[in-house]
Amino acid sequence: MxxxxxxxxxxxxxYRDKLSIPEQINFGLEMELDKVDFNEVSRLVKKKxxxxxxxxxxxxxxxxxxxxxxTPKLQxxxxxxxxxxxxxxLLESLTASYDKCSFQVNxxxxxxxxxxxxxxxxxxxxMYEDIIYRFSKGxxxxxRDSLDTYASPIxxxxxxxxxxxxxxxxEMFSNQKRYGIAFKTMGCDLIEFRTPxxxxxxxxxxxxxxxxxxxxxLVISGKYDKKEVDEYIDKFNKIYILExxxxxxxxxxxxxxxxxxxxxxxxxxxxxxxxxx
Numbered sequence: 196m197x198x199x200x201x202x203x204x205x206x207x208x209x210y211r212d213k214l215s216i217p218e219q220i221n222f223g224l225e226m227e228l229d230k231v232d233f234n235e236v237s238r239l240v241k242k243k244x245x246x247x248x249x250x251x252x253x254x255x256x257x258x259x260x261x262x263x264x265x266t267p268k269l270q271x272x273x274x275x276x277x278x279x280x281x282x283x284x285l286l287e288s289l290t291a292s293y294d295k296c297s298f299q300v301n302x303x304x305x306x307x308x309x310x311x312x313x314x315x316x317x318x319x320x321x322m323y324e325d326i327i328y329r330f331s332k333g334x335x336x337x338x339r340d341s342l343d344t345y346a347s348p349i350x351x352x353x354x355x356x357x358x359x360x361x362x363x364x365x366e367m368f369s370n371q372k373r374y375g376i377a378f379k380t381m382g383c384d385l386i387e388f389r390t391p392x393x394x395x396x397x398x399x400x401x402x403x404x405x406x407x408x409x410x411x412x413l414v415i416s417g418k419y420d421k422k423e424v425d426e427y428i429d430k431f432n433k434i435y436i437l438e439x440x441x442x443x444x445x446x447x448x449x450x451x452x453x454x455x456x457x458x459x460x461x462x463x464x465x466x467x468x469x470x471x472x
Contacts, residue, residue: 208467210280210398215458216408218271221303223385224400226264226282227296227393229256231289236262239285244278255345256295276401283397295341296393298331300403304384306411310361313378315421316386316414317368318357320376321350322427323410326448328375328440330469331390331403338391338437346375346389348436354428386411402468409455419454443470 228236237250247267264282269275307313320327328348332338349368356364371377372389379385388407394400413419433439448469452462 203463203466203470208398208464209460210276210401211460212273212276214271214401214405215456215461216271216405220271220306220408221268222270222404222408223268223301224264224266224279225297225299225301226286227253227256227293227298228262228264228286228289228291229294229296230260230292231262232260233262236264236289239289240264243281243285255341276397279397279400283395283400286395291395293336293339293393293395295339297339297346298390298393298400298403300388300390300400300407301379301385302408302411304378304380304386306408307386307414310365312414313365314361316411317349317353317364317376318421318424318428319414319419320410321353321431322424323447323451324348324350324375325440325442325444326451326469327406327410328391328437329443330406330448330465331399332392336392338441342391342437345372346391347373348440349374349376350428350431350436354431357428398464399468402464405461406455406465409457409461413455445470 233250233252240248240250249265251263251265253261253263266279269279307316328338352367352374353364356367365378368374368376369378370381375389375391377387377389379387388403390403445466448466449462452465456462456465
């Protein structure tokens with residue numbers, strides 16, 4: 196822990212040419228922007244990045260003044276990260292509002308092939324949900340007002356349905372736009388992460404993709420204490436969840452990093468973002 200904290204004090208928060216995840220892993224991103232000219236966003240995205248990047252409106256945002264950018268299927272290549280960095284520059288120039296916006300990462304559902312894998316994943320996600328929310332809420336921003344509607348914590352809902360059969364548990368989190376995690380099964384099979392807040396910083400986007408992928412891989416590897424996860428969920432009784440999620444829990448965040456990441460740089464980038472250094 197002391198070595199990691201020393202590196203945080205002395206090291207940079209680094210945008211990478213490539214992540215440590217496998218190159219062939221497919222992912223897609225959705226970026227919400229509020230209080231912008233939809234036609235201008237659509238024109239600029241098509242001009243700079245081509246027709247594979249789709250721009251649509253989002254009914255949860257300001258009527259007639261919003262946009263959502265959806266990427267094509269991406270992989271962990273230098274070209275992807277160069278392109279996403281350019282998109283970050285574009286979004287910065289648009290001066291959009293992100294007060295009610297989310298950033299979403301989608302992975303192929305095949306990464307969690309069985310119902311049992313998905314239930315185990317939901318449970319592990321719930322145990323570290325406080326770390327994930329603070330990590331992904333966007334700098335020093337407060338959680339957005341609409342969080343309970345569009346990226347709500349899952350732990351209390353999960354806790355309430357775990358005694359039902361596994362398929363019923365999965366259905367609770369299928370094709371939902373309410374929770375911070377959902378399984379899309381309509382027309383595709385995707386695992387969707389909905390962050391508490393949108394950010395136009397591509398370094399954050401890179402960090403999300405890396406962390407969410409390795410969280411999935413930890414479930415598949417089975418190299419964690421499942422009894423500890425079950426006991427955490429069983430004992431969870433917080434009422435003001437987001438208030439608790441705002442607080443730093445450095446030891447727990449480092450424990451998650453040590454469980455999921457293969458490289459020190461993965462951990463230091465995660466902790467930079469978690470601690471907002």
